[in-house]
Amino acid sequence: xxxxxxxxxxxxxxxxxxxxxxxxxxxxxxxxxxxxxxxxxxxxxxxxxxxxxxxxxxxxxxxxxxxxxxxxxx
Amino acid sequence: xxxxxxxxxxxxxxxxxxxxxxxxxxxxxxxxxxxxxxxxxxxxxxxxxxxxxxxxxxxxxxxxxxxxxxxxxxxxxxxxxxxxxxxxxxxxxxxxxxxxxxxxxxxxxxxxxxxxxxxxxxxxxxxxxxxxxxxxxxxxxxxxxxxxxxxxxxxxxxxxxxxxxxxxxxxxxxxxxxxxxxxxxxxxxxxxxxxxxxxxxxxxxxxxxxxxxxxxxxxxxxxxxxxxxxxxxxxxxxxxxxxxxxxxxxxxxxxxxxxxxxxxxxxxx
Numbered sequence: 001x002x003x004x005x006x007x008x009x010x011x012x013x014x015x016x017x018x019x020x021x022x023x024x025x026x027x028x029x030x031x032x033x034x035x036x037x038x039x040x041x042x043x044x045x046x047x048x049x050x051x052x053x054x055x056x057x058x059x060x061x062x063x064x065x066x067x068x069x070x071x072x073x074x
Numbered sequence: 075x076x077x078x079x080x081x082x083x084x085x086x087x088x089x090x091x092x093x094x095x096x097x098x099x100x101x102x103x104x105x106x107x108x109x110x111x112x113x114x115x116x117x118x119x120x121x122x123x124x125x126x127x128x129x130x131x132x133x134x135x136x137x138x139x140x141x142x143x144x145x146x147x148x149x150x151x152x153x154x155x156x157x158x159x160x161x162x163x164x165x166x167x168x169x170x171x172x173x174x175x176x177x178x179x180x181x182x183x184x185x186x187x188x189x190x191x192x193x194x195x196x197x198x199x200x201x202x203x204x205x206x207x208x209x210x211x212x213x214x215x216x217x218x219x220x221x222x223x224x225x226x227x228x229x230x231x232x233x234x235x236x237x238x239x240x241x242x243x244x245x246x247x248x249x250x251x252x253x254x255x256x257x258x259x260x261x262x263x264x265x266x267x268x269x270x271x272x273x274x275x276x277x278x279x280x281x282x283x284x285x286x287x288x289x290x291x292x293x294x295x296x297x298x299x300x301x302x303x304x305x306x307x308x309x310x311x312x313x314x315x316x317x318x319x320x321x322x323x324x325x326x327x328x329x330x331x332x333x334x335x336x337x338x339x340x341x342x343x
Binding site: 010044 | 151235239242259261264265267281282283292294327329332336339
């Protein structure tokens with residue numbers, strides 16, 4: 001299946017802003033995070049098709065998946 | 075009442091093209107032994123615009139609404155200090171400042187009211203004194219402590235200038251319990267986020283995931299702080315004046331490194 005991954009803020013550094021990815025059926029959001037070598041502890045928000053999701057969410061063909069880092073400074 | 079009429083008569087006499095200068099207002103206040111704040115209230119109530127608001131381009135009625143409003147700023151460092159300055163220039167009448175901290179040298183890169191002589195001074199004191207220099211009719215309330223209901227309960231809008239996720243969640247819950255909108259802002263490096271946390275949505279809850287790891291204070295660039303604080307004040311001003319479209323369906327994600335500004339809607343639309 002094919003999904004689109006969007007990265008935000010410093011997750012883009014050395015990676016990409018937006019990329020299509022071919023994944024085996026049943027892949028989870030957390031597996032995509034891991035495959036990008038993103039530390040799960042640095043993830044602030046995960047969204048699938050503009051809805052909040054979790055690391056365990058199973059992605060479907062055509063999903064748009066967005067990963068945002070924790071931003072907490074003031 | 076007689077004094078009010080006499081003050082108004084003086085204001086009308088001294089006004090030029092519908093505006094009254096600060097200097098004239100000070101002289102009127104002295105001659106009637108009343109505060110500059112009282113003079114400003116009478117002036118705005120009678121459609122005489124204080125000259126320093128002329129370039130805001132807002133109506134006298136809108137300036138009066140701002141003058142009558144209270145904004146509570148929680149955290150008076152980078153975001154909070156810049157927001158305070160902008161609100162004072164805009165003409166908000168009362169600002170509550172809450173921050174238990176003192177300035178330190180590492181604040182100098184981004185905190186507006188931090189100068190080379192401020193390390194060691196209480197943030198609320200330095201900010202309140204700076205605001206008074208900008209807008210002498212502003213009423214400031216200082217709380218040099220962790221925020222509590224006293225910090226927010228009289229506010230029309232609360233601004234989140236905090237730098238920790240647990241504190242931000244606590245403030246969001248407090249504002250929700252008082253039904254006061256909280257204008258959220260957060261920054262790191264070149265990146266920032268702005269949104270409005272209403273009792274109806276759960277912006278802070280959904281965007282401020284608590285991670286297990288304790289991290290050191292984040293790096294923050296001064297232009298990121300200025301941008302996010304400006305956006306927070308724009309949202310605050312719109313809420314007070316009930317104008318424009320509030321940023322309330324999600325949040326604005328800013329990436330200054332790639333010059334990307336994305337509105338992230340949370341409802342699937």
